[in-house]
Amino acid sequence: MIAVLALVAGVVLGIVFHPSVPPALQPYLPIAVVAALDAVFGGVRAKLDGIFDDRQFVVSFIANVVVAALIVYLGDQLGVGGQLSTGVVVVLGVRIFGNVAAIRRHLFRA
Amino acid sequence: MTSAEGGAERRTYTPDFLTELFRNPLDPGYADAAARKARGEGPTGARQRVLTGVTALTLVALGFLLVIAYQQTVADEPEATKARDTLIQQVQNRRSDTDKLQARADQLGNEVAQLRQSELGGAAVARLRDLEAETGLAPVRGSGAKITLGDGPTPINPVTGNRSTEARVRDSDLQLAANALWAAGAEAISVNGQRLTATSTIRQAGEAILVDFQPVTSPYTIMAIGPDKLAEAFRDGYAGKFFKELVSRYGMSFDATSAKDMTLDAATELKLRVAVVNTPPPASGSPSAGSGSAEPGGSPSNSPSKGGR
Numbered sequence: 190m191i192a193v194l195a196l197v198a199g200v201v202l203g204i205v206f207h208p209s210v211p212p213a214l215q216p217y218l219p220i221a222v223v224a225a226l227d228a229v230f231g232g233v234r235a236k237l238d239g240i241f242d243d244r245q246f247v248v249s250f251i252a253n254v255v256v257a258a259l260i261v262y263l264g265d266q267l268g269v270g271g272q273l274s275t276g277v278v279v280v281l282g283v284r285i286f287g288n289v290a291a292i293r294r295h296l297f298r299a
Numbered sequence: 300m301t302s303a304e305g306g307a308e309r310r311t312y313t314p315d316f317l318t319e320l321f322r323n324p325l326d327p328g329y330a331d332a333a334a335r336k337a338r339g340e341g342p343t344g345a346r347q348r349v350l351t352g353v354t355a356l357t358l359v360a361l362g363f364l365l366v367i368a369y370q371q372t373v374a375d376e377p378e379a380t381k382a383r384d385t386l387i388q389q390v391q392n393r394r395s396d397t398d399k400l401q402a403r404a405d406q407l408g409n410e411v412a413q414l415r416q417s418e419l420g421g422a423a424v425a426r427l428r429d430l431e432a433e434t435g436l437a438p439v440r441g442s443g444a445k446i447t448l449g450d451g452p453t454p455i456n457p458v459t460g461n462r463s464t465e466a467r468v469r470d471s472d473l474q475l476a477a478n479a480l481w482a483a484g485a486e487a488i489s490v491n492g493q494r495l496t497a498t499s500t501i502r503q504a505g506e507a508i509l510v511d512f513q514p515v516t517s518p519y520t521i522m523a524i525g526p527d528k529l530a531e532a533f534r535d536g537y538a539g540k541f542f543k544e545l546v547s548r549y550g551m552s553f554d555a556t557s558a559k560d561m562t563l564d565a566a567t568e569l570k571l572r573v574a575v576v577n578t579p580p581p582a583s584g585s586p587s588a589g590s591g592s593a594e595p596g597g598s599p600s601n602s603p604s605k606g607g608r
Contacts, residue, residue, distance in 0.1 A: 229361060
């Protein structure tokens, strides 16, 4: 319940303040979103598994976003930014899929 | 991320990374934390409440992130279309400007023609009109031939994905047709409404064909005013044979028919490149007449410098 409220609060804050992203950070935004979604689905699955842990969730969220941004940054510097972004999206996408499948099994028993 | 003790009870061997990823997408940290909690080592009381608060803050950040990403994506789209709209607007503005200027030029041309008629009168005007009709400066009317040329099918090669351009009408085809018509005695020719003059160009620019720098597209209609047998002469001449060969080989369309009562517009612009006063101003004339006749010679005299292109 708190989690949902916090999420809504974040959305409202974003709409109210309407921040503009500096152009230098723009390439990292999609990757950061995918990384954050991975952490969130992991957390939801853990919740349903009954093993949710606040510390683990926060650390995995921040670490995911930072590492994903770092990989993209490194890739940009090396000239393989596009390929590395694809790699990050594939790995995180697979994890998201797996976690969503687990959530689905929890919710629908199928 | 793979901690040894997390999955130790379920795994007897270490699978490679991707297999591990597919089999167990959940962070093993959750299992570790659960195990710690079961052992009674987990955070309790005030510490737990702080952690819950941090989680809530993280979720706020997440919602914030999602909204920013959404707004960014939405904002990017109009940025691109805005630039395109501006360009389209500019093109349309320039086009309407051109139309206005062209209309004004036509109007002034008519005025000049009327003034000339009233000033000169008689045989001189008739001679001028004939000359203008021949050179393409004046619209002409009459019967002659109508040649239609169209692109053949341009299938896309399924292997390379490139469009075959073999069956397209090329500038050289139009040049050949125009030259054959001149040779067959045509007096005036227009390609898709573009009147040809002695200095007209028919050129290929990429995929487009430009007639006097105006793009023309398939099907190409070449109208020519000339003798009654012009269409037959064209059809039976070398050009007709050439186009029939193109039709049978590439599937282009070709048609040459006689046409009656066609009107060919004047050429849009004919750049005067060289002008010479062929009769010296009469010495007996008044000085004002002398300066008057020097003036028309004066303005073309600076055009040879531009004529080099």
